[in-house]
Amino acid sequence: QSGLTQPASVSGSPGQSITISCTGTSSDIGCYNSVSWYQHHPGKVPKVIIYAVNNRPSGVSNRFSGSKSDNTASLTISGLQAEDEADYYCSCFKGSTTFLFGTGTRVTAL
Amino acid sequence: HLQLQESGPEVVKPSETLSLTCNVSGGSINSYSYYWGWIRQPPGKGLEWIGTIWRSGTTYYNPSLKSRVSMSVDTSKNQFSLRLNSVTATDTAIYYCARRDTSWFDPWGQGILVTVSP
Numbered sequence: 715q716s717g718l719t720q721p722a723s724v725s726g727s728p729g730q731s732i733t734i735s736c737t738g739t740s741s742d743i744g745c746y747n748s749v750s751w752y753q754h755h756p757g758k759v760p761k762v763i764i765y766a767v768n769n770r771p772s773g774v775s776n777r778f779s780g781s782k783s784d785n786t787a788s789l790t791i792s793g794l795q796a797e798d799e800a801d802y803y804c805s806c807f808k809g810s811t812t813f814l815f816g817t818g819t820r821v822t823a824l
Numbered sequence: 825h826l827q828l829q830e831s832g833p834e835v836v837k838p839s840e841t842l843s844l845t846c847n848v849s850g851g852s853i854n855s856y857s858y859y860w861g862w863i864r865q866p867p868g869k870g871l872e873w874i875g876t877i878w879r880s881g882t883t884y885y886n887p888s889l890k891s892r893v894s895m896s897v898d899t900s901k902n903q904f905s906l907r908l909n910s911v912t913a914t915d916t917a918i919y920y921c922a923r924r925d926t927s928w929f930d931p932w933g934q935g936i937l938v939t940v941s942p
Contacts, residue, residue, distance in 0.1 A: 759931075807927035811884045812884055812887070
């Protein structure tokens with residue numbers, strides 16, 4: 715399977731905005747209308763924070779937003795907080811049958 | 825409030841078969857609206873989709889695992905299961921079950937750490 719590439723780590727100061735990219739190969743382009751993002755605090759259960767590119771589930775902070783351009787999807791965290799420190803994974807649903815997860819990004823609030 | 829809970833052996837010997845069950849409570853696995861899935865995370869690594877199954881038994885598997893994976897659903901017990909055969913140390917991971925809603929997974933079970941060890 716082809717993969718989705720994310721930066722290994724992204725950091726920022728509290729209050730700043732950071733953006734995590736999720737880049738696929740040309741064969742993954744069909745995924746990108748079905749991009750979701752998950753927040754995973756180590757030892758806890760992964761939680762969906764963005765679905766269908768730019769939709770937030772009920773209860774998820776509006777500091778999280780998603781977008782896509784060409785073959786890259788992005789997650790932006792505005793007003794970074796200490797509680798946002800976690801691993802973040804993108805995912806795409808390809809051909810209505812299979813899923814791909816990104817390589818994961820560790821977010822650190824400096 | 826939908827909840828999922830994984831269960832099964834936490835240690836499996838190399839070359840044997842890993843078998844896990846996901847019990848669903850607070851909702852019906854027989855829903856027409858959702859698929860049900862398995863995802864795993866090896867220690868220190870990222871998430872990997874294993875497969876998804878519908879109420880009818882229709883399945884979709886990760887191509888990299890397809891030759892070793894099977895999933896089944898038991899609507900009378902409101903649970904679904906995973907079998908992974910010929911396991912090796914690389915199959916050591918936290919295994920999560922989850923509900924697939926259109927193109928994302930939510931909610932997830934707590935996860936179960938399965939170790940492949942002699």
